[in-house]
Structures are given as C-alpha cells and as structure tokens.
Amino acid sequence: MKLDAPVPGGPCWTELGTSDLEAAKRFYEGLFGWRTETDSREEAGGYTMAYLGEAAVAALTPLYQPERPVAWSVSFAVSDADVSARLLGEAGGRVLLGPMDVFDLGRFVVAADPGGAVFQLWQGRSFPGAGVFNAPGALGWAELLTRDTTRAESFYTTVFGWTVRPSDRYPQLGVGGEDFGGMLAMDDRFPPEVPPHWLPYFAVSDVADSASVAASSGGATLMAPMTVPEGPRIAVLRDPQGGVFGVYEPLTD
Known part of the structure; x- marks a missing residue:
C-alpha cells in the first residue's frame, strides 16, 4: 500500500472480532510484536487497541453478536x-449498523456491498485511524474477494471515487492513483459457503517465518508463502479462533 496515512476513501483501520479475546491478544502479540490495551470502560465492550510503539495499528474485539463469525x-x-x-x-449496498458516534473518536457505519462483503466507514474526529502503515506489524494492503468484480468495481468507484488499475487477473484499487489494494474474483477454488469479504494484509519482515510462528502458536497456513509475479512475497494465514488475514514482505526500491 502506497498510502502512508488515512485519506478520504482509503483504508484507515482494521479490526478483528474474535471468540476469545485473550487468546487473540497473545497470538497477535507474539506474531506481530503488538502491545495491546483493553478499554476498561463498560460501554467500550472490551474494545482492545493494538500498538506498535505508540502508534495504534489495529483493534481486537469480542464478538458482540455470538452468531457472527470470527473475522477481520x-x-x-x-x-x-x-x-x-x-x-x-x-x-x-446496505447499511447494517449506524451511522453512530463512538465517544469523541469518530462516527462509523457498518455496511455491505452488493455482493455481501462487509466493510466499515470511519469519519475520524479525535482518532483518524492507524498511526502507521506498511511497517512490519501494520496494515499494508486490503484485498476484496468477490464473485462479481464488475458490479463491485462499479459500486466502490461510485461510493469512494477509487481509481482502478485494470487487469484480467488482479485489478488494483487506489485513491488518487496511489494503490492500496486489489480485487480477486472468487472462482471454484472457493466453497459456496465462503462469502465475499475484505482481507487485510499486514507487512512482515519474513513471510515464511511469520507462517511458522503462526503455526507454532495454534494458527494455520491457508495459502503457502509465494512470490507474486512482479510483486511481493505473500501468504494467507488463520489464527486459532478462525480469523483469516494476509501477510506480505514490502518491496524494496
């Protein structure tokens, strides 16, 4: 992701809803070196911020609705x-929750695109979003997996004004020409029960090492480390509770 700060239309935050908050904290602290802090206010509902140094990079939350799947x-x-x-x-698209205020931090909406992929809108006030991108342990790419790329492209360019770099294999998404993610067509490799979704990728210094650490901590590798043609080295992992996410090694100039 070339974006290095929250900008209108760009990804600014990522959070995990998990069935075991304490276990998730241990897993991601060990994998990414995060420091986590759970908001002690009752009305915060266990919302937990993850930091690299003093910079907020992500959040972990309990499943506020038990029927929801564990997901980023x-x-x-x-x-x-x-x-x-x-x-x-x-x-x-559909509004699933909101708009509503979160203390003095900002205003948010939970929504779904026409294909069913869920995402959030964030209008930052005192909290604009992540304080660092692209560094090891921080958000660096956002990938949409969808069964209708044409409809998805029309929807997101209308709502956010995104730029799309055309490709038969993997169109890339951007804001003002700065790419931040891509779009992958879900084909027969994806079981029918897997819904369209957004997948965050976190930067790491070594993809193979991260996959090994995840496995030794109770996670699993869903897509083995591979090098994208003319792109970075990537892998897709799953945490012990079922949360799926990607990792990648940033390209060097």
Missing part, C-alpha cells in the same frame, strides 16, 4: 459518514 474487517475513511451511508445505499 477493514474500515475506509470518509469525510461525512452520513452522506457516504446514503451514497452506498443508492449504489446498491
């Missing part, structure tokens, strides 16, 4: 959550 979600920065919520509805 991606938030996109907007200047007005209410206006963006209206736009996405007009473009064929």
